[in-house]
Amino acid sequence: MPDDAPRPDPRADNPGGADAEPSRRRGRRAARPRHAAALILWRDTPAGPEMLMGRRHAKSRFMPNVLVFPGGAVDGADHYAKPLTPLPEATRIALERKATPSLAHALAVAAVRELFEETGLALGERRGAGFAPDLGGIEYLCRAVTPASSPIRFNARFLVAPGERLKGDIAGSGELDDLGWYTRDAAHAGHLAPITALVMEEFIAWRCTAPDRLPGRPLALFRGLEVKTVER
Incomplete structure (x- = not known):
């Protein structure tokens, strides 16, 4: 992911529509949601x-002291990263429902990049001084937009991939503590933000769905106070 790649104007790549419309709160415009992506890596167990x-650290400005999935905001260079394997067609189409092709690619790359930066685990391989992300096993789960009342907002896509595709060992950068593999019950015991709990339930339902029933399924959108709707 070259550091000298041109960085596009983030406002020019925002398909937010109603999700990104400004509203008034205490005389100020609501913050514009930044495009972001998180990656849910899973492994099956008898439990x-x-x-x-x-x-996240207790002093974090956004969602402090709660368990989260690795992820973060899109960088300009994510638009230009060359993947080791391309996104599956179904994942690309799902992302492009509310994103340009360039942004859809950048969202997937950002999820893989943030995974590596936060956990030391690689979904891809190093190529010289760069890193080629492996996008071939990534599937789309849902989208969530931070409420307009929040001073820090994200238009976040949640993606999923099997943990068996990971390379390396967990070696956190210090951005996330208590890194590890959590069952649903263990995650709830460890304190979840409401939106993370809802996304987790969406993932559990997705994982329990027969593969032949996944294509064409309604895509969930969480916005406002974690209200679930269907992506249009």
């Missing part, structure tokens, strides 16, 4: 699927 999660 059910385990998910890779870590705890």
Whole structure:
């Protein structure tokens, strides 16, 4: 992912529509949501699927002291990263429902990049001084937009991939604590934000769905106070 790649104007790549419309709160415009992506890595166990999660610091400005999935905001260079394998067609189409092709690619790359930066685990391989992300096993789960009342907002896509595709060992950068594999019960015991709990339930339902019933399924959108609607 070259550091000298041109960085597009993030406002020019925002398909937010109603999700990004400004509103008034105490005389100020609501913050514009930044495009972001999180990756739910799972592995199956007799007790059910385990998910890779870590705890945000208590002093974090956004969602402090809660367990989250690795992820973060899109960088300009993510638009230009060349993948080791391309996104599956169904995942690309799902992302492009509310994103340009360039942004859809960048969202998937951002999820893989943030995974590596936060956990040391690689979904891809190093190529010289760069890193080629492996996008071939990534599937789309849902989207969530931070409420307009929040001073920090994200238009976040949640993607999923099997943990068996990971390379390396967990070696956190310090951005997330308590990195590890959590069952649903263990994650709830470790304190979840309401939106993370809802996305986790969406993942559990997705994992329990027969593969032949996944294509064409309604895509969930969480916005406002974690209200679930269907992506239009």
